[in-house]
Amino acid sequence: MSFSLTTLEIEALTLSLRVATWSVLVSLVPGAAIAWLLARRSFVGKGLLDALVHLPLVLPPVAVGYVLLLTLGKQGLIGGWLDRFFGFTLAFTWQGAALASGVMAFPLLVRSLRLSFEAIDRRIETAARTLGAGPFDVFRNVTLPLALPGLLTGVVLAFTRSLGEFGATIAFAASIPGETQTLSLALYAAMQSPGNEDAAFRLMCLSFVVAYIALIGSEACARRIDRWIGSRA
Amino acid sequence: MDWQPSMSRSRLAVDIQHEVPGFALAAAFNADPGITVLFGPSGAGKTMLVDVLAGLVSPQRGRIAIGDNVLFDADRGINLPPERRRVGYVFQDARLLPHMTVESNLRFGWRRQPPERRSIEFSQVVKLLGLEGLIDRRTRDLSGGEKQRVALGRAMLTSPRVLLMDEPLASLDHARRHEILPFIERLRDEFEIPIVYVTHSIDELVRLAATVVLLDRGRLVAAGNLEELMRRLDLAAYTGGADAGAVLMATIVRHDERFELTYIAFHGGELAVPRLGLDVGRSFRVRIHARDVALATFRPVGLSTLNVIPGKITAIVGTERAPQVDILLDVGVPLWARITRKSAVDLRLTVGAPVYALIKSIAFDSDR
Numbered sequence: 001m002s003f004s005l006t007t008l009e010i011e012a013l014t015l016s017l018r019v020a021t022w023s024v025l026v027s028l029v030p031g032a033a034i035a036w037l038l039a040r041r042s043f044v045g046k047g048l049l050d051a052l053v054h055l056p057l058v059l060p061p062v063a064v065g066y067v068l069l070l071t072l073g074k075q076g077l078i079g080g081w082l083d084r085f086f087g088f089t090l091a092f093t094w095q096g097a098a099l100a101s102g103v104m105a106f107p108l109l110v111r112s113l114r115l116s117f118e119a120i121d122r123r124i125e126t127a128a129r130t131l132g133a134g135p136f137d138v139f140r141n142v143t144l145p146l147a148l149p150g151l152l153t154g155v156v157l158a159f160t161r162s163l164g165e166f167g168a169t170i171a172f173a174a175s176i177p178g179e180t181q182t183l184s185l186a187l188y189a190a191m192q193s194p195g196n197e198d199a200a201f202r203l204m205c206l207s208f209v210v211a212y213i214a215l216i217g218s219e220a221c222a223r224r225i226d227r228w229i230g231s232r233a
Numbered sequence: 234m235d236w237q238p239s240m241s242r243s244r245l246a247v248d249i250q251h252e253v254p255g256f257a258l259a260a261a262f263n264a265d266p267g268i269t270v271l272f273g274p275s276g277a278g279k280t281m282l283v284d285v286l287a288g289l290v291s292p293q294r295g296r297i298a299i300g301d302n303v304l305f306d307a308d309r310g311i312n313l314p315p316e317r318r319r320v321g322y323v324f325q326d327a328r329l330l331p332h333m334t335v336e337s338n339l340r341f342g343w344r345r346q347p348p349e350r351r352s353i354e355f356s357q358v359v360k361l362l363g364l365e366g367l368i369d370r371r372t373r374d375l376s377g378g379e380k381q382r383v384a385l386g387r388a389m390l391t392s393p394r395v396l397l398m399d400e401p402l403a404s405l406d407h408a409r410r411h412e413i414l415p416f417i418e419r420l421r422d423e424f425e426i427p428i429v430y431v432t433h434s435i436d437e438l439v440r441l442a443a444t445v446v447l448l449d450r451g452r453l454v455a456a457g458n459l460e461e462l463m464r465r466l467d468l469a470a471y472t473g474g475a476d477a478g479a480v481l482m483a484t485i486v487r488h489d490e491r492f493e494l495t496y497i498a499f500h501g502g503e504l505a506v507p508r509l510g511l512d513v514g515r516s517f518r519v520r521i522h523a524r525d526v527a528l529a530t531f532r533p534v535g536l537s538t539l540n541v542i543p544g545k546i547t548a549i550v551g552t553e554r555a556p557q558v559d560i561l562l563d564v565g566v567p568l569w570a571r572i573t574r575k576s577a578v579d580l581r582l583t584v585g586a587p588v589y590a591l592i593k594s595i596a597f598d599s600d601r
Binding site: 121130133134146 | 287288289314315316317318319320321322324326328330331332341342345346387388391
């Protein structure tokens with residue numbers, strides 16, 4: 001059995017990392033905004049928004065992918081519009097794969113950010129206001145730094161969830177080698193084709209290594225943040 | 234009160250009404266540079282009132298201004314947010330920013346003021362509050378007293394026009410309180426701004442207050458000069474009456490080198506006290522506890538007590554069942570004496586009767 005990776009497998013790995021990174025990066029700002037809204041504000045339809053954000057956690061991923069295809073596909077309402085005016089297609093592209101896995105990972109990011117926003121002592125934010133900091137200044141320099149542990153947890157969860165995403169991606173972006181075939185899709189493809197057991201085994205090992213590095217890296221980061229903030233014992 | 238231009242320019246003028254379910258707050262008072270104590274039992278609305286001043290709570294009606302500068306005016310629709318009021322706030326719990334060092338905490342508000350508004354120097358505050366050794370420390374490693382000193386410095390470094398302090402000593406033990414009090418007095422002496430100080434401690438009231446605003450259940454009961462309020466019998470339920478003792482202003486008259494004594498004058502007489510390290514002419518506040526005053530119906534002779542002052546009985550306060558009664562005297566200023574009910578009966582003490590007050594000891598609340 002050969003342990004050296006083929007070009008196709010290396011492509012699957014870099015594509016996976018690119019897709020997962022972009023899915024997290026794109027989710028960050030809306031995720032933080034929605035988490036903050038859910039943690040701090042009461043408004044009409046808050047329950048609906050909360051449920052909507054959490055839907056991908058409970059829906060079959062394939063169903064989410066199909067919904068994305070219906071709305072953002074070339075024939076879809078938004079997708080058709082994007083195609084017509086910008087010549088931009090999401091379906092069956094790596095950007096589409098990033099979007100699909102981003103949607104699936106979104107609730108995890110929002111959840112952990114929301115929890116850490118809720119855990120912040122709001123009296124400290126009030127004190128910052130009396131020291132001359134406006135609401136956005138307080139968010140940027142007090143709330144966000146204090147929510148950093150939660151942000152980190154959310155990012156790691158979302159990143160690893162994106163790496164492993166399968167159902168929504170295959171429905172929305174298909175499994176095109178070199179374009180949308182991420183690690184898990186490549187692994188599945190290798191398992192399906194006879195005589196490819198070696199490739200399947202290597203891809204499985206690769207998935208392990210990537211996930212493990214992400215976890216260890218985040219733990220090291222968390223410890224540094226803890227030393228810095230000292231919010232946890 | 235005399236109208237003084239310099240004072241009215243920095244005077245805090247408050248007249249507000251605010252209602253929340255089950256509670257109504259209405260207060261009107263002025264605070265000039267120096268310490269104005271908001272005093273009253275818990276639930277009086279003191280903290281709500283300072284939150285209103287800081288802009289953390291918006292009242293329904295009224296006006297708040299510092300000099301000509303309007304912070305809040307319900308009729309004109311003016312309501313400056315907290316960050317634009319330039320009002321420093323020291324909370325009961327220091328509320329330091331946990332992710333920053335002491336220096337970053339101190340500079341947080343300082344950096345947010347435009348340079349031309351920074352009337353207070355960083356080094357000046359650090360020196361005044363003795364923070365030199367704490368600058369690089371993490372806030373969580375500080376003791377309660379150190380945290381509160383940093384909170385004081387942080388608030389002052391915003392160059393505030395008014396400083397609010399909400400029971401800044403309440404979460405500290407006795408020793409720490411006495412560690413912080415001199416710093417508060419230094420801030421008062423160094424910076425010419427109104428300080429609104431919330432407390433329910435009579436000791437802090439007597440030590441710090443120039444002016445008192447007395448609150449109870451959201452209502453302003455009385456406002457005015459501390460000595461005047463302390464002598465009012467109708468306010469004894471709030472100010473402690475005889476329990477608190479008499480509060481008076483005294484001036485150093487002369488020192489007696491031979492016997493190591495200092496003579497101090499108050500409105501009504503002179504007292505001899507163990508030698509004080511203050512210059513002749515200096516004024517300060519003294520407190521005479523009721524239990525340190527004994528009474529005689531004639532001028533006693535052959536007595537070791539140096540301070541014997543003639544006066545008249547103004548009031549006798551006490552129940553039939555208690556072993557002691559409190560006698561309010563007029564010796565030029567009001568003075569409380571706590572004696573046994575038996576003595577009061579034996580001496581046939583009545584309101585209006587002339588007596589001699591024998592003062593055994595005098596407490597000096599302030600370090601001045």
